[in-house]
Amino acid sequence: MEKKIICIPGQRLCRLDPSYTLGKGTYKRQEYIFSSLAGIVNIDKRENISVIEVLSKDQTIVPAPGNIVTAMITTLNQDMCKCLITSVSGHELNETYRGSIRKQDVRTKEIDKIEMLQCFRPGDIILAKILPMTEAHTFKLTTAENELGVVIACSEYGHPMIPLSWTEMQCTKTGTVECRKVAKIVQENFKGSF
Structure with a gap:
């Protein structure tokens, strides 16, 4: 069984590099990907890149740079x-x-x-x-x-x-x-x- 990672708004998730990209519920600050929602981290692997996203039931939204x-x-x-x-x-x-x-x-x-x-x-x-x-x-x-x-x-x-x-x-x-x-x-x- 895969372990679920729970995160909160503003939490740093990982370093941004060519193999990772931003998904729903995330934002970039400096060279890292952060969560803009409280929820579960999901990594959607597509071809040569992994999309980091945060899935949330209540969709708690927090302002993020660029919004x-x-x-x-x-x-x-x-x-x-x-x-x-x-x-x-x-x-x-x-x-x-x-x-x-x-x-x-x-x-x-x-x-x-x-x-x-x-x-x-x-x-x-x-x-x-x-x-x-x-x-x-x-x-x-x-x-x-x-x-x-x-x-x-x-x-x-x-x-x-x-x-x-x-x-x-x-x-x-x-x-x-x-x-x-x-x-x-x-x-x-x-x-x-x-």
Whole structure:
């Protein structure tokens, strides 16, 4: 009888080399394969390569580098903002995870001109990508791609906002315009509607 290996999210499974590749429930960090789920390690041998995957009944999902996540901005200062990650690739999480976006990870151009208050506000819902891990307790995020940024926002008066461009959103009640780093998908959904 084959012995089953049980793992937890974040557990290092093996070194990444040409004979191993990533499967479901895993992610790569540095030169190792890690588990993103709690479950049983399965090695699926195909031709000259073994696919390392984690099989889980309840599919407990944990954010991993490269994942697109939905998060809510909680606090910000001139150098960074903090947020709570609520879903990974469209799958709602059982618990939230802490994340942060540094000024240099907001966008790719004119980084020296970025003002965090012109990009995000507390309460904004954003799409972001998880960067490679550097700290154990906080996920570093980026919104530097066009598809990433604010997807839902309320004005300072508490009313929903709609995008005007990739840098501006407008209050639906007062017409007030506020600056944001708007996700491209949101702009496309509202194109031609105002």
